[in-house]
Structures are given as structure tokens and as C-alpha cells.
Amino acid sequence: MSSFYAEVLGQNGSYKFFLDNEWRESASGKQLAILNPSTNAPVYSVQACTKAEVDEAFQSAKRAQKTWARTPLWRRAEFLHKVAALMRENAQPIADVLVKEVAKPAVDAYTEVVRSADLISYTAEEGLRYFGEGKLLASDSFPGQDRTKLCMASKVPLGVVLAIPPFNYAINLAVSKIGPALMAGNSVVLKPPTQGSVANLLMVQCFAAAGMPPGLINCVTGRGSEIGDYLTTHPLVNAISFTGGDTGIDIARKAGMVPIQMELGGKDAAIVCADADLAATASHIVKGAFSYSGQRCTAVKLVLVEECIADELVPRVVEGVKRMSVGMPEDNKQITPVISESSANFIEGLVRDAEAKGATLCTGPFRREGNLIWPVVVDNVTPDMRLAWEEPFGPVLPIVRVKDTQEAVEHVNANRLALQGCVFTKDIDRAIAIADAMETGSVQINSAPARGPDHFPFQGFRDSGIGSQGVTNSLAFMCKTKTTVINMPKPSFTMG
Numbered sequence: 001m002s003s004f005y006a007e008v009l010g011q012n013g014s015y016k017f018f019l020d021n022e023w024r025e026s027a028s029g030k031q032l033a034i035l036n037p038s039t040n041a042p043v044y045s046v047q048a049c050t051k052a053e054v055d056e057a058f059q060s061a062k063r064a065q066k067t068w069a070r071t072p073l074w075r076r077a078e079f080l081h082k083v084a085a086l087m088r089e090n091a092q093p094i095a096d097v098l099v100k101e102v103a104k105p106a107v108d109a110y111t112e113v114v115r116s117a118d119l120i121s122y123t124a125e126e127g128l129r130y131f132g133e134g135k136l137l138a139s140d141s142f143p144g145q146d147r148t149k150l151c152m153a154s155k156v157p158l159g160v161v162l163a164i165p166p167f168n169y170a171i172n173l174a175v176s177k178i179g180p181a182l183m184a185g186n187s188v189v190l191k192p193p194t195q196g197s198v199a200n201l202l203m204v205q206c207f208a209a210a211g212m213p214p215g216l217i218n219c220v221t222g223r224g225s226e227i228g229d230y231l232t233t234h235p236l237v238n239a240i241s242f243t244g245g246d247t248g249i250d251i252a253r254k255a256g257m258v259p260i261q262m263e264l265g266g267k268d269a270a271i272v273c274a275d276a277d278l279a280a281t282a283s284h285i286v287k288g289a290f291s292y293s294g295q296r297c298t299a300v301k302l303v304l305v306e307e308c309i310a311d312e313l314v315p316r317v318v319e320g321v322k323r324m325s326v327g328m329p330e331d332n333k334q335i336t337p338v339i340s341e342s343s344a345n346f347i348e349g350l351v352r353d354a355e356a357k358g359a360t361l362c363t364g365p366f367r368r369e370g371n372l373i374w375p376v377v378v379d380n381v382t383p384d385m386r387l388a389w390e391e392p393f394g395p396v397l398p399i400v401r402v403k404d405t406q407e408a409v410e411h412v413n414a415n416r417l418a419l420q421g422c423v424f425t426k427d428i429d430r431a432i433a434i435a436d437a438m439e440t441g442s443v444q445i446n447s448a449p450a451r452g453p454d455h456f457p458f459q460g461f462r463d464s465g466i467g468s469q470g471v472t473n474s475l476a477f478m479c480k481t482k483t484t485v486i487n488m489p490k491p492s493f494t495m496g
């Protein structure tokens with residue numbers, strides 16, 4: 001680990017948490033072990049913060065926010081550009097940690113950190129334009145009104161934003177919250193995912209080293225299931241930006257009167273029409289389903305193929321899958337161990353359920369060593385199987401053969417999850433009709449679902465989320481509108 005990160009690590013080998021620009025050990029005296037998914041052995045440990053430390057984090061963030069909101073916009077942008085530069089310079093150690101904490105292939109881990117730095121730079125620029133202008137409204141556009149009132153609508157900060165990212169894009173989905181929050185003039189309390197905590201702490205060091213005012217970001221660590229409720233229902237929280245699974249639904253129910261931005265699970269389907277280019281489609285499906293071992297909210301998690309071409313498509317998909325390399329993230333294998341033993345058990349359970357109900361395992365018998373699961377293509381999946389509806393978050397691709405695309409769309413719309421989806425066809429009119437009929441947050445035409453580029457709007461419907469992200473939409477989420485009305489004694493008309 002480079003000296004840049006020296007302060008983050010405690011004498012006892014445990015990583016510290018960050019409060020008021022100080023790296024600290026928790027008064028709890030307890031640490032939380034982080035298991036390496038590749039070995040299931042402890043690889044790092046972080047502080048198990050106490051409720052009193054959570055209180056301190058919010059109080060300090062509240063103080064910091066008041067000063068930060070008075071910091072000129074160009075200075076906020078300048079600060080974020082410095083952070084981005086430091087992240088690029090110091091990316092490798094963060095990427096190395098991600099490999100060990102979340103078993104992401106080494107090259108992808110590095111790419112995630114650099115992409116995150118790019119996201120910060122883009123947010124700084126977009127934020128300058130977005131917050132640099134407001135709106136002027138005149139009263140005489142409303143019936144019966146004269147031009148005696150001018151309304152200035154401006155964008156003001158929310159206050160303290162609680163940011164909770166998931167393990168799978170621990171850095172990217174942290175900065176997609178932090179960047180917009182800071183540009184808007186908010187401060188942040190960051191609660192990293194347990195696996196991904198050390199990578200987040202190293203990332204915070206990039207903010208600290210860029211000259212951050214104390215308290216602007218405080219990062220508390222601990223198990224979400226233990227301090228999560230305390231954080232999300234804290235009286236000093238002014239907004240919550242969360243990405244993760246169904247936990248988000250509970251958080252939304254308990255959140256009370258604060259704005260919430262939720263990016264939750266998905267069951268992204270690929271609808272394959274009879275006229276699709278099958279070679280290209282198969283290649284998109286394989287990459288879409290199995291990148292990072294299927295642990296992406298936007299992974300293809302279901303194929304709905306018109307039955308007349310299923311016998312042509314399935315062998316092409318299976319052929320692509322069989323070519324994938326399986327092994328350890330340090331060796332840059334395409335399929336690497338999934339995040340935890342319980343996740344691997346869950347995934348195996350879904351496959352066993354489908355197998356027992358008559359589905360076909362096209363990739364041979366189910367194979368697993370520890371958390372490493374060889375990629376599985378499951379054909380002839382039917383609606384009575386869990387795989388038809390649930391999110392595996394692992395290297396498993398179920399295929400449902402449908403009589404036509406109407407049946408496919410009905411299946412998509414019947415799922416409680418509605419993040420993304422995609423449709424493959426050479427007929428653009430058909431593509432648009434199907435995309436319009438799919439009740440999901442996004443639909444890709446002739447490519448697999450994807451979150452990026454990071455400035456595109458990104459949202460889930462139903463149980464997949466609340467609100468919309470993407471740089472500009474996140475900037476919009478991170479502020480509220482305030483109006484100041486100028487009242488004039490008599491109507492005044494510009495140039496009139």
C-alpha cells in the first residue's frame with residue numbers, strides 16, 4: 001500500500017474510520033472482519049462504529065454543511081477536480097483492495113476507479129452549469145394575474161445526505177452520490193458496504209488529501225444490519241441515497257419526511273425476436289449476463305426468446321459461455337467467486353429448484369468450489385420456477401421460451417422488479433413498440449442493459465427504485481427549490 005494511504009491503517013492492522021478529517025479507531029474496541037470471497041478467510045478488518053460515533057458523524061456533517069453551502073460553486077468544482085486527479089494517481093491500491101474485498105477481476109476493478117474519477121470530474125462540470133442558473137417567472141402567465149410579481153426559483157442544498165452504496169460497484173456508486181451531493185452544497189455521511197469498506201476508506205483519503213473541510217464527508221463503518229437503522233432514521237439525516245437490494249424497501253418505509261433516492265434490484269430481461277441477428281444477440285447476452293459473474297444490477301437475468309428461433313439461439317449462447325475463463329480475480333478471470341458463501345448458497349438453490357422442476361442445464365452439471373460457481377445456462381425455464389422471477393446476482397442465465405413477444409412483455413411486466421430490459425430485433429418499429437410496452441426504467445435496443453455512460457438517466461420502476469440517477473438527475477435530487485418573490489406596486493413590463 002502506498003504511503004498516500006498510510007494514515008488509514010491502524011497500528012493493530014485494522015482500518016480506521018473517518019470523522020472530522022481524522023482517521024480514528026472506534027471506542028467500541030471492536031472490529032468487523034472482511035472476508036475475501038475467493039478464500040472465505042478474513043482479509044481486512046474495519047471499525048465497528050458505535051451509535052455515539054454515528055451521532056458525532058452527523059453533528060460534524062451538519063456543522064460542515066453550513067460553511068460548505070457558502071463556498072462558491074467554482075471552488076466546489078475545483079475541489080472535486082482535485083479529488084478526481086488524486087483518485088486517478090492513486091487508483092491502483094484502491095483497485096487492489098477491491099480485488100480482495102469483492103473479488104472483482106483486477107482490470108475491471110481498476111477501470112471502476114478510473115471511471116469513478118471521470119464521474120467526479122463530469123459532475124463538477126455539470127454541477128457548475130446546473131447550479132449556476134435558476135429560473136425567473138413572471139406572474140402574468142397565470143390567468144387573472146397582472147405582471148406585479150417576479151419569482152426567482154433557486155436550487156438550495158438539502159443538508160446532510162446519507163450515502164449507502166452496495167458492494168458490487170462500491171466506488172462508482174459511492175461517488176455517484178457524493179459528487180452530486182457536494183456540488184449541490186450538501187455534506188455527506190457515508191456508510192460503505194461491509195465488503196467494499198476498505199476501498200471506500202481509501203477513496204475517502206483522496207477527498208481528505210484534496211483539502212477537504214473537516215466534516216464534509218464522514219465515513220462510518222459497521223454492519224448495515226447493526227447500525228443501518230440507526231443511520232437511516234437519524235434525526236439529522238436530510239436525504240438518503242441508497243443502492244442495494246430489498247433492504248432499500250424497508251429503508252424507504254422507515255425514512256419519514258426526507259427525500260430518498262433508491263436504486264434497488266433488477267431482473268433485467270432480454271427479449272429476443274425471431275428476426276434478430278442471432279450471432280450479435282448471443283454475444284451481447286453472454287457479456288451482459290456474465291460480466292462480473294452476473295453481480296450487476298444491469299446484468300441480463302432472463303432471456304425471453306420466441307420459441308421458433310430458440311433452438312438456434314441457445315447453442316450460440318452456450319458456446320459463448322463455455323469459452324469464458326473461470327478462476328481468481330487476481331488472474332483476471334471472467335468468472336470469479338461470488339461475494340459470499342450465503343450468496344453462493346442462494347444461487348445454487350435457484351438452480352437446484354429449476355433443475356428439480358424440469359429445466360435443462362445446458363452447461364453441464366452444476367459445479368461449485370467455495371464461492372466460485374461455473375457459469376450456468378438454464379433452458380426451458382417455466383413460470384413455476386424461482387429462476388423465472390428472482391434475481392440470482394450470480395453467473396446463472398435462465399431462458400424462457402415464449403410463443404410470441406406479447407407473452408414476453410407480459411412476463412416482464414408481471415415481475416415486481418423493473419429496472420432495465422432489452423430487446424433484439426432488426427425491425428426498429430417493432431423494437432420501439434416492445435420498448436414502449438415494457439414497464440421498466442430503461443430499455444436498450446440491440447444491446448444488453450447498462451448503467452453507463454454515467455450521465456444517462458438511470459432508474460428502476462416498482463420495487464427496483466425510487467427517483468432517477470445519472471449525473472444530471474442526481475444533481476437535481478441533491479437540492480430543493482426555493483422561491484423568492486418580488487412584489488411590485490404596479491405592473492412592470494420589460495421594455496414596455
Ligand SMILES: NC(=O)c1ccc[n+]([C@@H]2O[C@H](COP(=O)([O-])OP(=O)(O)OC[C@H]3O[C@@H](n4cnc5c(N)ncnc54)[C@H](O)[C@@H]3O)[C@@H](O)[C@H]2O)c1
Pocket residue numbers: 164165166167168169173191192193194223224225226227228229231232243244245246247248251262263264265266296297391393419460464465
Ligand atoms: N439499481 C441499481 O442501480 C443497483 C446497482 C447496484 C446494485 N444493485 C442491487 O444491489 C444488490 C446487491 O448489493 P448488496 O448485496 O450490497 O445489497 P444490500 O442491500 O445487501 O446492501 C446495500 C448496502 O446497504 C447496507 N445495509 C444493509 N442493511 C442495512 C440497513 N438495515 N440499513 C441501512 N443500510 C443497510 C449494506 O451494508 C450495503 O452498504 C442487488 O440486489 C443489486 O441488484 C442495484
